[in-house]
Amino acid sequence: MSDRNTEKGAATMAKSEFVIKPGSNEISVTRVFDGPSDLVFKAMTDPELIPKWWGPRKYWTKVDKMEAKSGGSWRFINGDDAGNEHGFHGVYHLVDAAGPVIIQTFEWEGLPGHVALETMRLEDLGGGKTRMVQESVFQTVEDRDGAANSGMQDGAAETHDRLAEVVAGLLKAKRNR
């Protein structure tokens, strides 16, 4: 396993770039969005928008709980028409629009007690573009490897494609105001 780029979605030129170093607890992913950071932050913190982008396209997403503020909790469900459902939950350590930064815990309920700490920072690049850097640290290297080998990159890249589409929609709505 080494550094790897993943590109999904013909509709966008952007790529989600992963860094997965051997023997580390970390996964880092960087993505550039066409839109200012406040719109990307809004897409990430508005419970109404989560079902439009969170998770792979093959699943619907339901927001069971989302208190997008420091000290709040979240729980999302991914499901398909065959009746498969996957729950995910965590707590927000920090949600700061001024960063913008979100620091939260993440647990897939299929593997209870295995938790990652996720730090997501947004940076305005100028020209209306925003760089997102999301760094996840797992409790063990084994947990990190398990996540990296679960097809997570493809799922995350697709999630970022969908997030880019939501941001494009917010940007269009903003320009038409």
Place this chain on the structure above:
Amino acid sequence: MSDRNTEKGAATMAKSEFVIKPGSNEISVTRVFDGPSDLVFKAMTDPELIPKWWGPRKYWTKVDKMEAKSGGSWRFINGDDAGNEHGFHGVYHLVDAAGPVIIQTFEWEGLPGHVALETMRLEDLGGGKTRMVQESVFQTVEDRDGAANSGMQDGAAETHDRLAEVVAGLLKAKRNR
């Protein structure tokens, strides 16, 4: 930096054993307490007891906030008579007496945005003894190294000595009931 044992406090034979591997994000510490796991868990989750053991002896400890349940938040302050104060806070991802296990975030407010994920498990060893294993993962190896070089081990070992004293007090009270 390598594996290291730290012993503080002549009053106890127990040791806090640290594992700090070079190049890792993790710090692991193990300590055996004389008392059953339910009493150790009580000492860790009762806001009334925190000031009796949390932090080095040279500081007083004030509980600003402690919702010791999954999804709750905590904030403690360490201070001294010279007016120095240090705030610490985080969120509880999981507090489960049945584990017993606590998974929480940890931030020293002197270094905002630098957060650790802490997993604390208790295991009854029989003979009225409990093993505590606390594993902290930091966002970066640099943050881990910074914590490891801050005198954290001595502070943690002293904190564990104090926790052992609180557990001894709870055990005595239980036997006298």
